[in-house]
Amino acid sequence: MTDHANIEPAGFLVDRTSQRRLRPTPALRFAPASGRQRGRPLVPRKISPAALLFGPLAMVAVWQLSSSLGWLPENILAAPATVLSVGTGLAADGTLGKHFLASATRAYLGLAVGVALGLVLALLSGLTRVGEASIDGLVQIKRAVPTLALIPLAILWLGIGEVMKITIIVTSVLVPVYINTHAALRGIDMRYVELARTTGLTHREFIRQVAIPGALPGFFTGLRLAVTTCWTALVVLEQINTTKGIGYLMSRARDYGQTEIIVVGLVIYAVLGLLSDALVRLLENRALSYRKVIGT
Amino acid sequence: MIAEPMPATGHDQPVRIRNLTRGFGGRVVLNDVSLDIPAGEFVALIGKSGSGKSTLLRALAQLDDDAEGGGTIDAPENLSVLFQDSRLLPWHTVLENITLGLRSPDARARALSVLEDVGLGGRQDAWPNMLSGGEQQRVALARSLVRRPDLILADEPFGALDALTRIRMHGLLTRLVSIYRPTVLLVTHDVDEALSLADRVMVMGEGEIVLDRRVGLARPRVKTDGAFADLRAALLGALGVDE
Ligand SMILES: Nc1ncnc2c1ncn2[C@@H]1O[C@H](COP(=O)(O)OP(=O)(O)OP(=O)(O)O)[C@@H](O)[C@H]1O
Ligand SMILES: [Mg+2]
Numbered sequence: 001m002t003d004h005a006n007i008e009p010a011g012f013l014v015d016r017t018s019q020r021r022l023r024p025t026p027a028l029r030f031a032p033a034s035g036r037q038r039g040r041p042l043v044p045r046k047i048s049p050a051a052l053l054f055g056p057l058a059m060v061a062v063w064q065l066s067s068s069l070g071w072l073p074e075n076i077l078a079a080p081a082t083v084l085s086v087g088t089g090l091a092a093d094g095t096l097g098k099h100f101l102a103s104a105t106r107a108y109l110g111l112a113v114g115v116a117l118g119l120v121l122a123l124l125s126g127l128t129r130v131g132e133a134s135i136d137g138l139v140q141i142k143r144a145v146p147t148l149a150l151i152p153l154a155i156l157w158l159g160i161g162e163v164m165k166i167t168i169i170v171t172s173v174l175v176p177v178y179i180n181t182h183a184a185l186r187g188i189d190m191r192y193v194e195l196a197r198t199t200g201l202t203h204r205e206f207i208r209q210v211a212i213p214g215a216l217p218g219f220f221t222g223l224r225l226a227v228t229t230c231w232t233a234l235v236v237l238e239q240i241n242t243t244k245g246i247g248y249l250m251s252r253a254r255d256y257g258q259t260e261i262i263v264v265g266l267v268i269y270a271v272l273g274l275l276s277d278a279l280v281r282l283l284e285n286r287a288l289s290y291r292k293v294i295g296t
Numbered sequence: 297m298i299a300e301p302m303p304a305t306g307h308d309q310p311v312r313i314r315n316l317t318r319g320f321g322g323r324v325v326l327n328d329v330s331l332d333i334p335a336g337e338f339v340a341l342i343g344k345s346g347s348g349k350s351t352l353l354r355a356l357a358q359l360d361d362d363a364e365g366g367g368t369i370d371a372p373e374n375l376s377v378l379f380q381d382s383r384l385l386p387w388h389t390v391l392e393n394i395t396l397g398l399r400s401p402d403a404r405a406r407a408l409s410v411l412e413d414v415g416l417g418g419r420q421d422a423w424p425n426m427l428s429g430g431e432q433q434r435v436a437l438a439r440s441l442v443r444r445p446d447l448i449l450a451d452e453p454f455g456a457l458d459a460l461t462r463i464r465m466h467g468l469l470t471r472l473v474s475i476y477r478p479t480v481l482l483v484t485h486d487v488d489e490a491l492s493l494a495d496r497v498m499v500m501g502e503g504e505i506v507l508d509r510r511v512g513l514a515r516p517r518v519k520t521d522g523a524f525a526d527l528r529a530a531l532l533g534a535l536g537v538d539e
Binding site: 195197 | 397
């Protein structure tokens with residue numbers, strides 16, 4: 001093994017005939033694995049999570065600069081600094097908290113019910129023929145109809161109160177959860193079905209041990225869409241018969257031309273969206289921790 | 297530690313196939329195959345790609361709802377299938393995979409003991425994705441053996457393994473089969489694999505068994521042995537390969 005000068009481990013090469021010490025050679029160094037690749041890597045290397053903030057921060061910088069230089073009048077778009085001070089002001093006097101609480105209650109109540117319903121419908125439809133025949137077509141129709149187009153009918157049926165608002169959120173959240181979970185259930189690897197048969201699993205055991213774990217990645221994809229979907233309908237819903245909520249705050253600001261409050265609302269949506277997504281990803285990584293593969 | 301094989305019902309039951317015909321969309325794949333395998337015999341089945349080996353095996357495993365055909369099959373109920381891929385459920389640990397579908401209270405203890413047998417003692421809590429290909433296939437072997445099957449149906453179980461791992465798997469399989477004594481039907485592409493493992497080798501050609509030879513060689517078998525070479529030549533001849 002050591003007949004190769006390359007892998008002489010020590011820092012010295014010894015001339016065996018004269019036993020004279022030769023010039024010390026640097027200890028063997030290994031190039032990092034990625035360094036072995038010549039030319040441009042085919043797949044970009046991973047960036048750190050902090051590096052993802054570069055784009056948003058650059059945008060804020062350009063935006064602030066444009067406002068300071070007077071290129072961006074306040075009635076078109078308030079400067080970031082203005083937004084920040086207005087936002088902290090609203091937060092300090094409790095206004096923001098009140099509106100946020102009202103919105104969050106609607107959104108997350110709708111999310112909870114919608115996710116549960118979407119999951120149950122997907123299981124019924126993915127695992128039974130009767131379920132598929134009765135449910136799948138209806139959900140596809142619901143998917144084709146824009147949520148907001150349902151509002152007039154929902155008002156006639158359910159009134160203009162909270163029930164109507166939460167119902168609309170439920171129906172819009174249910175769709176991505178259903179579609180993705182159902183697709184994952186339908187896409188269960190036939191090889192696992194064969195395995196279940198040869199190992200004598202009962203139908204119940206098959207559902208618990210093969211179908212549901214196999215569909216979990218699809219469910220999480222649906223959930224990630226759902227956590228942001230639950231907020232989107234709110235902006236419109238909160239213009240109907242309410243004096244509380246981020247959507248109400250924003251539409252009133254529009255009437256008064258207060259772009260800084262509109263932007264505060266947008267920032268809240270953005271931050272919430274990112275946080276919810278991160279939370280779902282965390283849950284996903286825990287639930288699907290088995291996906292770790294050799295070498296990662 | 298090696299578990300004592302329990303006397304199971306059907307342990308002495310032979311495999312008996314009569315006039316088995318299978319086809320897909322009118323195309324005949326198995327043509328009137330009749331075959332007897334005494335209990336405890338290790339049979340290797342070789343044959344060209346597409347000759348119908350997997351179709352025969354799937355018929356025995358009752359995994360061929362999509363095929364047409366007739367004939368009768370008598371085989372032990374308690375059979376287990378070893379697939380070419382290890383087919384481990386990625387969301388189950390090694391232990392959960394081995395005990396899949398087992399309901400007896402000592403399933404866990406038996407699984408741990410079989411895991412030792414396949415040389416993976418202590419790995420019961422690992423995820424399948426974190427095992428090498430050879431280790432995954434050994435878990436699949438453990439999942440098979442823990443059921444104490446009367447019949448093991450194996451479809452190229454070592455086909456995806458490297459040569460070295462494959463040789464070690466041969467040793468392992470020979471040892472475990474001599475302990476658990478199931479009847480084995482092993483489909484393989486590898487003539488040497490067939491000759492080093494089996495009591496009997498069959499060659500399949502176009503839906504029929506064209507050669508059926510007993511391998512009366514002592515173990516361990518050496519390739520350089522004259523009788524080994526003669527058998528090898530006969531099998532290759534039946535496969536239509538000239539060396
Ligand atoms: N489910 C199926 N539907 C249609 N045709 C099939 C099906 N299964 C097998 N066949 C056909 O039957 C023939 C025999 O297939 P089989 O899988 O038994 O071959 P094999 O001997 O196992 O080949 P290999 O060594 O390549 O695995 C092939 O021509 C194949 O296309
Ligand atoms: Mg095959």
